[in-house]
Amino acid sequence: MAIGATTSFSSIFASSIFSSLLSVSGSRRNFFIPINLARTLASTHSPFKHIHKHHVVNAVGRNLSCESTASADVSTSSSILTSNNSYPPYGRLLPCPSQMGPPRVEHLVVSEGGPVLEFISKSLNLPPLFVADLIHFGAVFYALVCPDPPRSATPVQIKAFKKYTDPLLLRQRSSIKGKTIREAQKTFRITSPDEFVETGTYLRVHVHPKRFPRCYEIDWRSRIIAVTESYVVLDKPAGTSVGGTTDNIEESCATFATRALGLQAPLRTTHQIDNCTEGCVVLARTKEYCSVFHGKIREKKVKKLYLALAAAPVSIGVITHYMRPVNIAPRLISEVKDCDVVHADFISGWRLCQLEVLECRKVPWPNSIMEEKNNIEDCGWPTKDFAYECKINLLTGRTHQIRTQLAACGAPLVGDSAYMPAAIAEANCPGLNPFGKNKKEYTDDDAKALAIEEWIAHHGKEPSVAIGLQACHISWDDGEHSYEAGSPWWR
Numbered sequence: 235m236a237i238g239a240t241t242s243f244s245s246i247f248a249s250s251i252f253s254s255l256l257s258v259s260g261s262r263r264n265f266f267i268p269i270n271l272a273r274t275l276a277s278t279h280s281p282f283k284h285i286h287k288h289h290v291v292n293a294v295g296r297n298l299s300c301e302s303t304a305s306a307d308v309s310t311s312s313s314i315l316t317s318n319n320s321y322p323p324y325g326r327l328l329p330c331p332s333q334m335g336p337p338r339v340e341h342l343v344v345s346e347g348g349p350v351l352e353f354i355s356k357s358l359n360l361p362p363l364f365v366a367d368l369i370h371f372g373a374v375f376y377a378l379v380c381p382d383p384p385r386s387a388t389p390v391q392i393k394a395f396k397k398y399t400d401p402l403l404l405r406q407r408s409s410i411k412g413k414t415i416r417e418a419q420k421t422f423r424i425t426s427p428d429e430f431v432e433t434g435t436y437l438r439v440h441v442h443p444k445r446f447p448r449c450y451e452i453d454w455r456s457r458i459i460a461v462t463e464s465y466v467v468l469d470k471p472a473g474t475s476v477g478g479t480t481d482n483i484e485e486s487c488a489t490f491a492t493r494a495l496g497l498q499a500p501l502r503t504t505h506q507i508d509n510c511t512e513g514c515v516v517l518a519r520t521k522e523y524c525s526v527f528h529g530k531i532r533e534k535k536v537k538k539l540y541l542a543l544a545a546a547p548v549s550i551g552v553i554t555h556y557m558r559p560v561n562i563a564p565r566l567i568s569e570v571k572d573c574d575v576v577h578a579d580f581i582s583g584w585r586l587c588q589l590e591v592l593e594c595r596k597v598p599w600p601n602s603i604m605e606e607k608n609n610i611e612d613c614g615w616p617t618k619d620f621a622y623e624c625k626i627n628l629l630t631g632r633t634h635q636i637r638t639q640l641a642a643c644g645a646p647l648v649g650d651s652a653y654m655p656a657a658i659a660e661a662n663c664p665g666l667n668p669f670g671k672n673k674k675e676y677t678d679d680d681a682k683a684l685a686i687e688e689w690i691a692h693h694g695k696e697p698s699v700a701i702g703l704q705a706c707h708i709s710w711d712d713g714e715h716s717y718e719a720g721s722p723w724w725r
Contacts, residue, residue, distance in 0.1 A: 543702025
């Protein structure tokens with residue numbers, strides 16, 4: 235069954251694929267393989283857990299781009315022969331492929347109970363070893379009951395949804411007794427290939443998880459700044475994720491730092507910085523200290539300083555914007571308050587963004603060798619003689635805050651392929667930004683909504699590795715704990 239986990243999914247399966255997933259053949263093929271797979275990196279395997287137990291899950295919500303295909307395209311350039319078991323050729327998730335696979339998320343409903351690995355392998359025609367890798371990466375999720383289908387669902391899909399959520403059928407499932415439908419529709423991560431999934435269980439499979447090949451190029455032990463009984467401070471490399479993504483918890487700073495230090499208990503994420511940002515990150519060694527550090531952040535006891543390499547000079551002082559409360563990139567900001575806007579519905583609820591520029595000094599633009607070494611993208615900035623290194627005190631901590639605020643000031647960060655193209659477009663044609671200094675007057679809300687969509691289209695994709703941004707300093711408890719990162723990549 236192909237059904238969206240929430241109404242925010244952009245697409246769902248075609249009816250033919252949907253039907254094929256519901257009618258799984260009754261004749262079982264055997265996939266008896268060693269579950270304790272030999273992996274490139276040593277890893278800790280979770281003990282056997284029944285599917286009905288709730289597991290720890292990354293709670294960060296993401297809007298996923300669904301791309302469903304009838305064939306299981308997991309091939310690589312080095313695989314040209316069909317495997318003996320009639321599965322298509324494929325590359326294991328380890329070692330890390332050089333090319334990122336296109337986004338692909340499959341949504342299934344279990345039509346016959348059994349081991350989760352076997353069901354996914356048969357339903358999606360994927361090799362068992364590949365499915366085991368996906369589970370190891372944290373790319374497979376389940377819910378006891380199917381989430382509500384999106385508005386775009388077909389009549390066939392809606393019919394199937396009603397079949398598996400029929401109250402008479404649900405009352406026969408002991409696994410959901412005592413739970414509301416909403417509680418039973420919550421998703422949790424599958425943690426073992428052996429987990430049993432009963433009929434009616436919903437599965438979400440991220441066939442092509444986001445990859446972080448940079449993880450395998452780093453000397454992680456050399457990036458450790460400090461180790462204490464409660465926490466570890468890491469000088470995070472650019473091009474890596476602090477705690478992993480929704481579909482990949484294997485390739486993360488927390489995982490690789492844990493291994494580099496030889497720790498038994500995994501390190502925990504206490505705060506985030508962008509994948510393309512380098513610098514200080516605090517990882518908790520215990521669940522208790524993780525909560526303690528979160529409390530310090532809420533109480534504003536944690537101070538963070540950044541070095542930003544901007545393409546143009548930035549004025550010293552506090553810069554204030556308001557960020558659109560939409561949890562997708564690009565992050566849009568405005569310089570005006572609610573009361574200053576005629577169309578207040580576009581600004582109402584926008585979040586305060588403040589940073590303080592402490593210093594701004596002129597420096598040479600990084601040379602081509604330095605840019606190539608750090609995979610800095612050429613975003614089309616017209617002059618590359620000089621850049622401007624700014625020391626910034628982050629007063630509020632919003633996603634992409636420094637990047638989008640400096641871009642709004644006409645000083646995007648070097649290598650920022652997401653926000654620099656929009657800054658260039660606004661400089662060449664003032665007024666494109668419907669929330670900028672040169673914003674136009676719009677006759678109605680529809681006209682402004684169209685202008686917003688056009689403005690979004692001027693932004694580019696996220697940087698692949700690094701940009702000119704480093705979390706150079708972190709301290710808390712009035713400086714009792716204070717740490718500095720190494721030199722940024724551009725020095």
